[in-house]
Amino acid sequence: MSATAERDEPGTIGRRVQRLRVERGLTQRQLAEPAYTPAYISTVEAGRVRASDEALTHIAERLGIAYEELATGRPAHLATDLRLRLTDAQRTLATGEASVAAEQYAALLGEAETHGLVAEQAVALLGLGECALTTGDLAAGLRYFERSEEVLGDAPLPVRAPALRGRAVAHYLAGELRYACYLLESTIDELNRGGLHDPDALLLLYASAIGPYMDMGAHARAAKAADIALSLAPQVRDPALVARMHRQVARTLIAEGRVAEADASLVKAAELYRQLQIRTELANCHWMRGYLHAQNGELVRAEGELREALVMHSGRNAALYSSQVTVELADVLHRLGKSKEAAELLREVIGELSPERGAVHSAAAHRLLGIIAEDARDTETAEEHYVRALSLLERAGAAGDLADLCRLLGDLLRRTGRVEAALDAYRTGLGHRTVPGTTTLGPAPAHPPL
Template sequence: MAKKTAAEPTAESAAEPTGQVLIGRRVLRLRTERGLTQRALAEPDYTAAYISTLEAGRVKPSPTALSYLADRLGVDVEQLTTDRPAHLATELRMRLADARRTLCTGEPQQEAVRDAAAQYARLADEARRYALVAEQAAALTGLAECHTEAGELTDAIAGFTQAEELLADAPLPQRVPALRGRAVAHLLAGDLRYSCYLLESTIDQLNASGLHDPDALLLLYSAVIAPYMDLGAHSRAAQAAELALALAPQVADPALVARLHRGVARTLLAEGRAAEADASLAKAQELYQQLMIRPELAHCHWMRGYLRGQEGDLVQAERELRTAREILAHRRAALYTRQIDVELADVLRRLGRPEEAAALLADLLDDLHPGHGAVHAGAAHRLLGRIAEERADLPAAERHYRAALDLLQEAGAAADVADLCRMLGDLLRRTGRIEDALDVYRSGLGHQATPGTTTLGPAPAGPPL
C-alpha cells in the first residue's frame, strides 16, 4: 500500500474546522501520552507528514484513517472522534440503574433520596459533558423525582421541564416519564387543573398518533387518577383506574426483570460484548423507570377503596385502602401515604371508629399544608370537623371547617369548596347564626356556578386493549 502524504484541506474539512481541530488535538495528546513519535504512529500505512498535518487540524481524517489511528493508539474510534470514553453510554446507563435502585429500595428514605440525588446530579453532569442527551435527560428526570420525594416541588418541576426540553425531538413515549413527573409535581403543589391538562393532552397525543405504548399509557392513566379525584371527576377517575389495571398485565414485574438484565449486562460487558450488553442494559434501565408502576397501581387500589366506600362496602373499602397504603409505605412515599390516610380515616369514621380516625388525621396534619398536599389537608380538616360535630363539639367543628375552606379555596378544588360551604352553613344555621350561614351558602353557590371550575373537557380516548 502506498503511504499517504499530507494533503491540503478540502472544502469539506474547511466546513468543519472545529471537529477536525479537536480530533487533531486528541491524536497529539494520546500519541504524547504513549511516548510515540509521529513516524512511529504513522507507519506503515501513513507518513509522519500526514500525522503532523492532522495534529495541526489542517486535514479531516477519513473513516479508514480514524480506524487505523484508534487501533495504533489503543482506543475506540468513538473516543478518538468525540473524546468520549469507550462504552461510556453503557456505563452511564448502568449507573443510572444503580441510582434508580437507590431511590426505590434504599433505607431509610431520607438517606436514599439524598444519596440517589447525589448520584443523579453527577450522572447528569457527566452525560452533559459528553453530549449524551438521552442519558442526561434520564439523570435529570431521576434527580427531579428525588426532589419530588423530598417535597421540593419547585426544583422538581424545573428538573422535569429541563429533561423534556432535552428530549424535544425524541418520540413522545420517551418524554412520558419526565412529563408525568412534572404533572405529579404540579398536582402536589396544588395546581390540579394544569396537572390534569398535561396528562390528558399527552394521552390524547399518544392515542391520536398510534403510539399505543403500554408502559407510557400505564404511567399516564394511573397518574391522572389523583387530579381527577381532587377535581371531583370521580367517574373519570374510575375509568382511568380500570384502564391502568387493564394495561398492567402487559408490563412485566420491573424489579425482577431489571435485576436480571443488569446481571446479564455486566456479564456481557466483562466478555467484551459491548453491543449486546448495551441492549440488555437499555432494557434494564427502561424497567427501572417502570418501578414507578408499583406506587401508581397503589393509586388504583386507592380509587377502588374510594368507590367501595361510596357503594357502602366499608369493609372492602378499608381493605383496598390498606393495600394501597402498604405499597406506598414500603416505598416510603410519605406524602402519598398521608393522602391515603385521609380516605382511610373517613372509612374508619363510617365504620364507627371515630377515635381511631381522629388519631390518624391528627398525626398527618403536620405533613400536609399549602403547596404540599393542600387538598388532602383540607379534606383532613373537613373530616375532623365532622367528627367534632358528631361529638357535639360545635366550636371545634367550625374551626376545622374554616381551615378546610381556606386550604381548598387556595388549591382551586371548587367542587369540594361548594360542598364544604353547605356543611359549614348548616352548622351555623343550627347554632342560630342565620346571616353568617347565608353568607357561606352564597359563597358555595358562587363556586358551584363559576364556569369551568367543576367540569373538564372531553375525556381522553381509551387505548385499544
C-alpha cells in the same frame, strides 16, 4: 444518530491524537502505517482535515483505545455503563429508598454532565424529580422535571413526555389541579394531532390525568381517559407503566360503582408491581384497595389495607404519601367509631400537608376534624376546620369535594341559627354542581388513532 454525528471537532480530535501518540512514544509514521502517510497524520493532528470514520478507527487501533474514546474523549462504553447504573437507581427508587436513589441519580447526573451525555442527563434529572415527589419536596421535583425538559431541548415530544408528565404530577400534588390537567391535555393533543402515536407516552399521560380529573369532579372525562388507557395497554412494552395505569383506572371504576372490576384492576396492578419489586407503587395499590373497600362499606378490610400501605410507606422517605394515606385511614377509623384515634392521627400529620403540598388531602383532614368536632358539639372548632378546608379546595379547584363541604358548612350554620350564611354556603355548593361530571377546562383532548 450516526457515529460521525457523535464526534468532537477536528481540532479537538487532532490534539487528542497527538497527546495519545506522544504518551505512547509513537512517531507519526508508526501511527500511520500501513494504511496512511505521516503527512496525513500531521494534518489530522493539526485539525486541518476531518478524518473519516475508517481513518479514526485505524488510528484508535494503533493507539490501543476504542473508537468512541478517540472520537469523543469518553471512555469506551461509558454511556452503556451509565445507563445500567441509572437502571440500578430506578430499582432503588422502586423499592422505596428514595433518599438513596437520589444520591445515586445525583452522582450519575454529574458524570453524564462531565461527558456531555444528554440523554443520560435527562434520565437522571427525571429520576431526581421522581425521588423528590416521593419525599414530598414538590418544588425540587418541579425544578428537576423542568431541567430534564430543557436538557432534551428539541427532542421529539414522546421523548419529553415523561418530564412533562412529572411537571403535571408535581402541580397536581401541590393542589394546582387545573394547571396539571392543562399540561397533560395539551401534551396529549400535541401528540394526537401531530400524528405522534406513541402508546407508552399516551398511556403515561392519560393514566396520570385520571387523578386530577376525579378530584375536580370531572368524572366523565376521567372515565374516558381510563377507557383510552385500557385500549392502549396491549401496545405498551413497559409493565410498570401498565401497572400504574391499572391503579389509576380503578379510581374511575370505583366512581362508577363497578367494584368488582375495580378490585380486579388493582389485583393486576399489585401483581405486576410485586413481580417488578416496586415497593412504593405496591404500597399505593394497598392504598387504593383500602379506598375501594371504604367506598364499598367494608371498613375493617379498608383499615387493614390502609395500615399495610402506611407500613410500606413509613420509614422510606415517602412523607407526602404517608400523610395522605393517614388521612384516609383516619376517615375509616372515624366511621368505625374510633374518632379519638382518628383525630390524633390527623393532628399528627396535618402539619405535613399544606396548600402547596397535598392540598386535597389537607382539606380532607380539616373536613374530618370538623366532623369529629361537630360530633363532640364543638361547633366553633368545627366551623374553623370547615372554612379552612373550603379555602384549600377553592384554591385547588376540587369541585366535587367543594360541593360536599359547602353542604356540611351550610348545615352547621343553619343549626347555629345563621340562616343567611347557611344559604350562601348552599349556593356556593350548588354552583360547583351545576354541570356534573364536567369542568371549565375546555374541550377534551383529541382521541388517539387507536
